[in-house]
Structure formats: structure tokens, C-alpha cells
Amino acid sequence: MPCKTVLASHVAKPFLEQLRATLKENSSIRPKLVGFLANNDPAAAKYAEWTQKSCEETGVDFELRTVSRNVLETGIVEANQDPAVHGILVYYPVFGDRQDQYLQNVVSPQKDVEGLCHTYCYNMYHNIRYLDDEQSRKCIIPCTPLAIVKILEHIEVYNKIITYGNRLHGRTITIINRSEVVGRPLAALLANDGAKVYSVDINNVLEFHRGEGIRLTKHDVFETDKRMEDVVPLSDVVITGVPSSGYKLPTHLLKDGVVAINFSSNKNFEDTVKERASIYVPSVGKVTVIMLQRNLIRLYDYLQQKN
Amino acid sequence: MPCKTVLASHVAKPFLEQLRATLKENSSIRPKLVGFLANNDPAAAKYAEWTQKSCEETGVDFELRTVSRNVLETGIVEANQDPAVHGILVYYPVFGDRQDQYLQNVVSPQKDVEGLCHTYCYNMYHNIRYLDDEQSRKCIIPCTPLAIVKILEHIEVYNKIITYGNRLHGRTITIINRSEVVGRPLAALLANDGAKVYSVDINNVLEFHRGEGIRLTKHDVFETDKRMEDVVPLSDVVITGVPSSGYKLPTHLLKDGVVAINFSSNKNFEDTVKERASIYVPSVGKVTVIMLQRNLIRLYDYLQQKN
Structure with a gap:
């Protein structure tokens, strides 16, 4: 069969290796990603497992926090305020309705590795590719x-x-x-x-x-x-x-x-x-989970620039 | 029957009269409200009609803009930028799905008379009642x-x-x-x-x-x-x-x-x-449409304070 099957793991590989090299060469870079699992969806659990595995390979510090959905918002707000956390990820669906979109906006744009908050979505729809006029900080794109x-x-x-x-x-x-x-x-x-x-x-x-x-x-x-x-x-x-x-x-x-x-x-x-x-x-x-980490490194850099 | 039926028009009346008096006494206050109708929903058309009628009674300058839903976002962005517009209202549902929630966040918080953008929703859920530490500007509450x-x-x-x-x-x-x-x-x-x-x-x-x-x-x-x-x-x-x-x-x-x-x-x-x-x-x-206008006057005041 002439059709070429391209596996996500193959596309992900160079990104994964580049990330691993970056983190290995710069031991001062220790980005921490927090994932919130607040449902019983097997697809979400699998995605969390992949995130975990991929972060182990690259050297990103990943912490999975399993919470009940009614305290998830409080958990996100705490992670927003915690300087030791650089990226926040929520495994959707949580409520499975518009409340999930509300939660996407509770995540601080400075830590939104998924790129789902309104600022990033708006910029993406409007083809605005940078966060600043100097074009030094690229926008985060949904994973x-x-x-x-x-x-x-x-x-x-x-x-x-x-x-x-x-x-x-x-x-x-x-x-x-x-x-x-x-x-x-x-x-x-x-x-x-x-x-x-x-x-x-x-x-x-x-x-x-x-x-x-x-x-x-x-x-x-x-x-x-x-x-x-x-x-x-x-x-x-x-x-x-x-x-x-x-x-x-x-x-x-x-x-x-x-x-x-x-x-x-x-x-x-x-x-x-x-x-x-x-x-x-x-x-x-498998490309998605590496894009998560790529967004994380980007946000980590932006935070350092600010400080 | 001992049950007391309370009509919305009766509850709305003192708010309507107060607004009318405020606008009559201060001829320099000319708040303009723009409503976007981008569906064929008879309930939305009725709500638009009520807004029109109530604004005529109070003296608020109301303009209804009927647009196709695919150019609605552009319309909102233009109204956000237009200094002659003080309040923006969209008659939902437009797409009837999560895209409507995206549109709610396209409306500038400075002109969001419906109080549906994330800033106001977040503050409401968190019982944050003021926009500023001095407690001079109350938050906008969904109508x-x-x-x-x-x-x-x-x-x-x-x-x-x-x-x-x-x-x-x-x-x-x-x-x-x-x-x-x-x-x-x-x-x-x-x-x-x-x-x-x-x-x-x-x-x-x-x-x-x-x-x-x-x-x-x-x-x-x-x-x-x-x-x-x-x-x-x-x-x-x-x-x-x-x-x-x-x-x-x-x-x-x-x-x-x-x-x-x-x-x-x-x-x-x-x-x-x-x-x-x-x-x-x-x-x-009928109370909702007067609350729209009350939110409009509040946002108008905040805009003047800033200038």
C-alpha cells in the first residue's frame, strides 16, 4: 500500500528531544506543571498518564492533583497564586457544559499551558500572533x-x-x-x-x-x-x-x-x-502532550522576563 | 385568594422613574446602548422590543443593530472601540453553543451591561463586590x-x-x-x-x-x-x-x-x-431591562471617572 502512516510519537520525537536537551543544559530551568483531574473519564485519565510519561522523558516536573469538581476552582486559584507552579492544565470535561468554559478562564493567562483562556483564543481568532508590540512574546496556541x-x-x-x-x-x-x-x-x-x-x-x-x-x-x-x-x-x-x-x-x-x-x-x-x-x-x-510542555517553557520564559 | 401576584412592571417602576429623573436632571449624561440581534429567535426579538420601549421611557439612547451571526464579532469589536457607545448588549442565543460564551468575553468589560464577561462572573462567584480596593466602583452583576x-x-x-x-x-x-x-x-x-x-x-x-x-x-x-x-x-x-x-x-x-x-x-x-x-x-x-440600563449608567460613570 503506498499510503504512509505517520504516528504522533514520530512527530513528537524531535520536540521531545529538544525539550530534554534544553532542560538538561540549563539545570536552573525547573518548570513545574500541575494537572487537575476532576472527572472519572477514562480518556482524561489516559491523557494524564501520557502527560506524566512524557514529562518524565523531558524532565518537566509534573504533579497530578486529583480533586472533586466542586473544589476544582479553589485548586486552580491556589495554583494561580503559587509561585512554584508555572503551568496549569485541567483534564476536561469536568462539568461537561459551559461551566467548563468558565473554568478555562479561571486559569491565569500567565500559566495557561492549554491556551484555552479568552485572551489566547481571541488573539488566535484575530490572527494576532504576539502578546507585545515588540513581537518578543508569541501568543500561546491551544494544544x-x-x-x-x-x-x-x-x-x-x-x-x-x-x-x-x-x-x-x-x-x-x-x-x-x-x-x-x-x-x-x-x-x-x-x-x-x-x-x-x-x-x-x-x-x-x-x-x-x-x-x-x-x-x-x-x-x-x-x-x-x-x-x-x-x-x-x-x-x-x-x-x-x-x-x-x-x-x-x-x-x-x-x-x-x-x-x-x-x-x-x-x-x-x-x-x-x-x-x-x-x-x-x-x-x-502524543504531539499534544509535547505541545503542552512547549507552551509551559514559553510561559516560564515570559515569567522570568517579567521578574 | 390570599396570594399576592407581583408584576415585574411594578417592581421595575421606581428604578425606571429614578433613571428617568437622573437623565432629565443631567442633560450632559447621554449614555448610548447598542443591542446586537443576530438570531431569528422570537423571544430575543421581544426582549429587544422591551429594551427599546424601556429606553424610550427613561431617555437612554438605544440602537438596535441587526447583523448576521458571522459578522457579529466584528460588530462587537467596533462597538468596543467606538467612544460614542457606552454599553453593549447581545441577544442570545446566537450560535446556541460555547461560541456564545466566547462572544460574551469579546464584549469589553467597560461596556458589558449584561455582566456576562469573565471578570464580572468571577467576581460574583467569589463574592468580590467592588472593582477597586477603595470600594468606589461596584461590580456589574448579570442582569x-x-x-x-x-x-x-x-x-x-x-x-x-x-x-x-x-x-x-x-x-x-x-x-x-x-x-x-x-x-x-x-x-x-x-x-x-x-x-x-x-x-x-x-x-x-x-x-x-x-x-x-x-x-x-x-x-x-x-x-x-x-x-x-x-x-x-x-x-x-x-x-x-x-x-x-x-x-x-x-x-x-x-x-x-x-x-x-x-x-x-x-x-x-x-x-x-x-x-x-x-x-x-x-x-x-421587565426588571431585567431596567437593570441593563442601571448597569449602563454605572459603566458610563466609571468611564467618566477614568477620563
């Missing part, structure tokens, strides 16, 4: 969307010949998921980098792009009457994140030579996907 | 919860004999709704004022209170195994906000002499409620 960007860079969907910021110009990408945590930010990120993105959810298909000739400085969003079946065959890249074991995207819809990426913990592509895809990325989680 | 507090003050559920901040001590209140926009903030507000609150949603019953003898400075939240049927009969006040025309709270569950308040646009109490309740408040919307 899973960032992991997918890094995967797309690794597999050269990003074209390095093109100017930075426009490197997806000419690419058509479908994303099946429009959650506030992954699908919508990812659509915005890729559109801001020049792609034409079809964002699919259960209700409709939206287009995210920067206009013809990517003339806009940030993406706009456009309503369409298109259906998933219309846009998948047009797409160079199809990214799925449907949280259901029953969902399978029919292989026959895919363009021959498509890049297929799945970030759901369920397998959203059929086994036959490899018969049509040029590149298949079955999962992204 | 509908604030309207219900004002109604509870009007009907003397708040006991003025007790110290400010503790005036609900001894009251047991059930709230049937735990949305992030009304039910949960309301439970926190009333618990922070000393009440023992049962917060009911479709999944469970939570207790919000400040501990025995209201010894805590802010409420905590406690899980219970209780059901709605257990807590309604214990409650001095029952507040309903179930957005369904089919839902009716059975009158037989209510304590004789209960205070019954409905903030849903559907009638959540049976017609027989008046046979048991001492006070019945069938709706709160």
Missing part, C-alpha cells in the same frame, strides 16, 4: 490545534517556500468537528495561515478563509448550503474529530491521495482509508 | 440574576434588619435551572447573601451555601443525593427557569405560603400555584 499544525508542518502540507503566515495558501481542508476546544480554533488557525477550510458539524458546513488571493489579514466565516458529502471530495486534507465509536467517514468520499488525520479518540476513518490516502495520521495525542 | 435579587428585595425576602451581605440568612431557596447565564450565577449570588440554596437541574441537586452560621466569606458547592421532590417542600422560595412549555412544577410539592418566582418565558407553575403561594411573580423580564 490540540497546535499539535495538528505541527503535524501538518511535519508532513509538508505547510509549504516552506511560501512566506510565513501564508503557507497553506492553495490548500483545501475539511475539518469534521466544530468544538470550541479543537474544531473551531483549528479552522481559524489553518484559514489564518491561508487555507480554504470547510468546517463541518452536525448542523451545517461553514467556510473559513481569507478571501481570494488571501487578501484579508484574518479569516472570515461564510455560511454555505454545502453538505459534508460535497466538500470532502474537494479536500486535500480531511481532519476528523467525531467523539463516537459508530462514526466512520466513508472512504469513497475521499479524494485520491488525500491527507487523512484523525484527532478523535475513536477511529473516524474506515480501514480502507489507506487505499486512497497518501498520508494517514491515526492520532495526535 | 437577570440581578433582576431577581431586586424582586426578592422588593418582596422583602431580603431582611433589611440583618447586616448587608447576610440578608438572606435563614432562607431556603430552590432554583430549578443551572444555566451559566442565570441559574448558576443566581444560586451563587443568593448563597453569597446568606441563603441555603438548592440548585436543581436535570441531572442532580447541588447545595450552595456559606456553611453553618454563614461563617464562610463566600459560598461553597456541595453534592447531594436529594431530588427535586425532596427540596422543593423545604423551600421558602422556589424560582423556576425551565425553557419548556410542557414543564409544570406540581403545586402539591410547594410549602404552604411559599414565594414562587418564574423567570422562564414559559409558565413553569400550575395555575393552582396561587392556592398555596403567599407571593407569586409570574415573570421578571
Whole structure:
């Protein structure tokens, strides 16, 4: 089969090694990451386990705090105020509703390794890439969307010949998921980098792009009457994140030579996907946990600059 | 029937008159409120109409901007930056999901008359009542919860004999709704004022209170195994906000002499409620629109203080 399967662990490796080297060479850098587990979700527990394992490999000091959800907010506020903590991570879902989004904003932007607080989300949607006018401090990007960007860079969907910021110009990408945590930010990120993105959810298909000739400085969003079946065959890249074991995207819809990426913990592509895809990325989680740590180091640096 | 029905228009009246007098006496005060309507929800259109009408009565300059939801964010950002706009209001739901909460945080805290941005929500949950250490600028409270507090003050559920901040001590209140926009903030507000609150949603019953003898400075939240049927009969006040025309709270569950308040646009109490309740408040919307304007005047003042 000509399809190349790219594993997240393989994409994560150079980032992991670079982080390990940085921490080894600079013994004064001892960033501490605190993770809060306040649910009984096996997917969250697995993600926590991966974080633990990856931090052991890089040398990041990781502490998992298991708490009941009704005292989680107090725990976050204490960690915000604790100078020994440099990064805070919450394993969602906690309440599984809008209260989770409230909690995302309780995490201090100075310690928000997930990049889910409003400041970082707003900057990302508006294609504002730096926190300061001097462009010395890059914004924090939400971890899973960032992991997918890094995967797309690794597999050269990003074209390095093109100017930075426009490197997806000419690419058509479908994303099946429009959650506030992954699908919508990812659509915005890729559109801001020049792609034409079809964002699919259960209700409709939206287009995210920067206009013809990517003339806009940030993406706009456009309503369409298109259906998933219309846009998948047009797409160079199809990214799925449907949280259901029953969902399978029919292989026959895919363009021959498509890049297929799945970030759901369920397998959203059929086994036959490899018969049509040029590149298949079955999962992204291991890149996500290294992006968490990359964001942590960034925030750690910003804190040192301030002091 | 001994039950006293209290109409929102009656509670709103003194606030409306006070606002009108303030604006009449100080012709230099010309606060401008901009409302964004980006849905086809008849309830939202009605709320917009009420805002319009109430602003005409008080003298607040109200402008309704009808926009498509995909350009709403741009509209909000422009209004944030426009010095001629003092208050911004969005008629939700727009997307009907977490993206609405993102939009609530796009509204500048300096113009957020609804009190739905994270800064105000966080302060409310944490019982932080002022924006500054000098206690010169009170926090903005979300409009509908604030309207219900004002109604509870009007009907003397708040006991003025007790110290400010503790005036609900001894009251047991059930709230049937735990949305992030009304039910949960309301439970926190009333618990922070000393009440023992049962917060009911479709999944469970939570207790919000400040501990025995209201010894805590802010409420905590406690899980219970209780059901709605257990807590309604214990409650001095029952507040309903179930957005369904089919839902009716059975009158037989209510304590004789209960205070019954409905903030849903559907009638959540049976017609027989008046046979048991001492006070019945069938709706709160007209108090909400005046609280919007009260928040507007407050924000207008803060802006002038800064300049």
C-alpha cells in the first residue's frame, strides 16, 4: 500500500528531544506543571498518564492533583497564586457544559499551558500572533490545534517556500468537528495561515478563509448550503474529530491521495482509508502532550522576563 | 385568594422613574446602548422590543443593530472601540453553543451591561463586590440574576434588619435551572447573601451555601443525593427557569405560603400555584431591562471617572 502512516510519537520525537536537551543544559530551568483531574473519564485519565510519561522523558516536573469538581476552582486559584507552579492544565470535561468554559478562564493567562483562556483564543481568532508590540512574546496556541499544525508542518502540507503566515495558501481542508476546544480554533488557525477550510458539524458546513488571493489579514466565516458529502471530495486534507465509536467517514468520499488525520479518540476513518490516502495520521495525542510542555517553557520564559 | 401576584412592571417602576429623573436632571449624561440581534429567535426579538420601549421611557439612547451571526464579532469589536457607545448588549442565543460564551468575553468589560464577561462572573462567584480596593466602583452583576435579587428585595425576602451581605440568612431557596447565564450565577449570588440554596437541574441537586452560621466569606458547592421532590417542600422560595412549555412544577410539592418566582418565558407553575403561594411573580423580564440600563449608567460613570 503506498499510503504512509505517520504516528504522533514520530512527530513528537524531535520536540521531545529538544525539550530534554534544553532542560538538561540549563539545570536552573525547573518548570513545574500541575494537572487537575476532576472527572472519572477514562480518556482524561489516559491523557494524564501520557502527560506524566512524557514529562518524565523531558524532565518537566509534573504533579497530578486529583480533586472533586466542586473544589476544582479553589485548586486552580491556589495554583494561580503559587509561585512554584508555572503551568496549569485541567483534564476536561469536568462539568461537561459551559461551566467548563468558565473554568478555562479561571486559569491565569500567565500559566495557561492549554491556551484555552479568552485572551489566547481571541488573539488566535484575530490572527494576532504576539502578546507585545515588540513581537518578543508569541501568543500561546491551544494544544490540540497546535499539535495538528505541527503535524501538518511535519508532513509538508505547510509549504516552506511560501512566506510565513501564508503557507497553506492553495490548500483545501475539511475539518469534521466544530468544538470550541479543537474544531473551531483549528479552522481559524489553518484559514489564518491561508487555507480554504470547510468546517463541518452536525448542523451545517461553514467556510473559513481569507478571501481570494488571501487578501484579508484574518479569516472570515461564510455560511454555505454545502453538505459534508460535497466538500470532502474537494479536500486535500480531511481532519476528523467525531467523539463516537459508530462514526466512520466513508472512504469513497475521499479524494485520491488525500491527507487523512484523525484527532478523535475513536477511529473516524474506515480501514480502507489507506487505499486512497497518501498520508494517514491515526492520532495526535502524543504531539499534544509535547505541545503542552512547549507552551509551559514559553510561559516560564515570559515569567522570568517579567521578574 | 390570599396570594399576592407581583408584576415585574411594578417592581421595575421606581428604578425606571429614578433613571428617568437622573437623565432629565443631567442633560450632559447621554449614555448610548447598542443591542446586537443576530438570531431569528422570537423571544430575543421581544426582549429587544422591551429594551427599546424601556429606553424610550427613561431617555437612554438605544440602537438596535441587526447583523448576521458571522459578522457579529466584528460588530462587537467596533462597538468596543467606538467612544460614542457606552454599553453593549447581545441577544442570545446566537450560535446556541460555547461560541456564545466566547462572544460574551469579546464584549469589553467597560461596556458589558449584561455582566456576562469573565471578570464580572468571577467576581460574583467569589463574592468580590467592588472593582477597586477603595470600594468606589461596584461590580456589574448579570442582569437577570440581578433582576431577581431586586424582586426578592422588593418582596422583602431580603431582611433589611440583618447586616448587608447576610440578608438572606435563614432562607431556603430552590432554583430549578443551572444555566451559566442565570441559574448558576443566581444560586451563587443568593448563597453569597446568606441563603441555603438548592440548585436543581436535570441531572442532580447541588447545595450552595456559606456553611453553618454563614461563617464562610463566600459560598461553597456541595453534592447531594436529594431530588427535586425532596427540596422543593423545604423551600421558602422556589424560582423556576425551565425553557419548556410542557414543564409544570406540581403545586402539591410547594410549602404552604411559599414565594414562587418564574423567570422562564414559559409558565413553569400550575395555575393552582396561587392556592398555596403567599407571593407569586409570574415573570421578571421587565426588571431585567431596567437593570441593563442601571448597569449602563454605572459603566458610563466609571468611564467618566477614568477620563
